[in-house]
Amino acid sequence: MRNFARRIFAGIFKKKGEVKLGFYGSPNAGKTSLANRICQDWLGEDLGSVSRMPHETREIQVKEKVILERDGKRIEFKLIDTPGIATRIDFEDFMKFGMKKKMAQGRAKEATQGIIESIKWLDDMDAVVVMIDSTANPYSQVNITILGNLVVRNIPVLVVANKIDLKKSNIKKVQGAFPDYEVVGISAKSGENIEEFYEELFKLVRKI
Amino acid sequence: MVKKKKKVFGKFKKGKDNLTIHFMPYSEIANEDAIGRIKKIMGLVLKNKIIILQGKLDADEEVRLIENSMTLIGNIKGFAGIEIASLSGENENRGLFEGVRRNIAKILVGEQDAITVIGPASVVKEITKDPKKIELMLQRK
Incomplete structure (x- = not known):
């Protein structure tokens, strides 16, 4: 109820036409890589730095x-790249x-503070891209928890299976894990299948 | 110069005790609100116990549990978060009648037709989940 009221209130004062698009997922799923890809494609600049080390x-x-155009339609986005959500943080891992x-x-x-921030921002999103590393086990509780919270908040979701350029990638496993969602496979790094992603993104915005 | 000692709010028993698995029937949390449930679970996790919960937390409770454990990292010595996995029949194909029946049961008595494993990250190295099984890997001492 509180979330519903907040969304109604936010909707009234929302800048016309601007879509707040959040990137959520586990650490190292490729959220910043995709946000960078979009920014490079449409603005010619990066949003953040990427690294192999988790929690970059x-x-x-x-x-x-960030204005995207497709088939004569123009949508203005506010891209929000969030820190990867994890249930454990051990400094020894770094x-x-x-x-x-x-x-x-x-x-x-x-x-840890980044994860708390990511959770707090969940309420402020108009739509969310949930990034899943298609080379890893998709049944992680973090993915399920994020999706469950978006459903509760009635926020439209696009599931993106990233890293399809890698040998270990298994997009079918991701699709099998989330049969209720549209899953688009991409490589944020190489740009493979990015056009299909943009197409799905425009479909997603229609659900807001 | 006196070196300022970092303030810690508690100490987490790391690895000295025997491994304890706590089975928590749903009735133990059924009458608790979200805060009460999280408090109960975190209380056991901080005692180095692995919890096998009958049923599952709802999405909001899960995210609050993660938030809570993140707040404790760095403030409780030796605590590095939690590992959690739930197994339920949510994605199983079933007929319309069975689906409706399950939803009514969920509203009336909560989601008891599930199992959740929660443990401290210092004890549980990893919980891997496939659609129909959970595997728990413990840290080597």
């Missing part, structure tokens, strides 16, 4: 006035990437 994005990153203990502890602290 530890703060919410926003890019406003030390495996060569980080000193103090630095690893600092990064772990920032990562």
Whole structure:
């Protein structure tokens, strides 16, 4: 009820035509890579930095006035890249990437705060892209929890199975795990299948 | 110069105790609100116990549980979060009548037709889930 009222209130004062599009998922699923791909395609600049080390994005990153055009239709997006949601953060995991203990502890602290922020922002999204690493097991509780919360909040969702350029990728497994959702397979890194993603994104906006 | 000691709010028992699995029947949380359920679960997790819960938390409770455990990391020594996985028949194909019956039962008595495993990350290395099974991998001491 509180979320419903908040969405109605936000809807009244929302900037006309602007769609707040959130990128959610586990760490290293490729949220920033996709946000960067969109920004590069339509603005010619990046949104954030990417790394192989988990929790590279530890703060919410926003890019406003990203205008996408397709079949004569123009949509203005506000892209919101969120830190990856995880249930565990162990500073020792960062030390495996060569980080000193103090630095690893600092990064772990920032990562926990980033997750709390990501959760808080859930209520503010108009639509969400849930990024899933198609080379990993899709049945992780984090994916299920994120999707469950979006359903409860009545926020339209597009499930993106990323990293289809890799050998281990299994898009069918992702589709099997989330049969109630439209799943589009892409490689945010190479740009493979990105046109299909844009097509699905425009369909998603119609559901708002 | 006196070095300022970092303030910690508690100590998490890491690995010294025997492994304890706590079976929690749904009745134990049925009358609790979201805060009460999270408090009960986190209380056991902080005692280094693995919980096998009959039923599952709802989506909002799950996200609050994650939020709560994130708040504790860094404030409770040795605590690195939780591992959680639920198994339910949600995605199973069933007829219309069975679907309606299950939804009514869910409203009346909660989602008891599920099982949830929750454990501290320092004890549970990983929980992997397939559609029909949960595998629990423990940390080596």
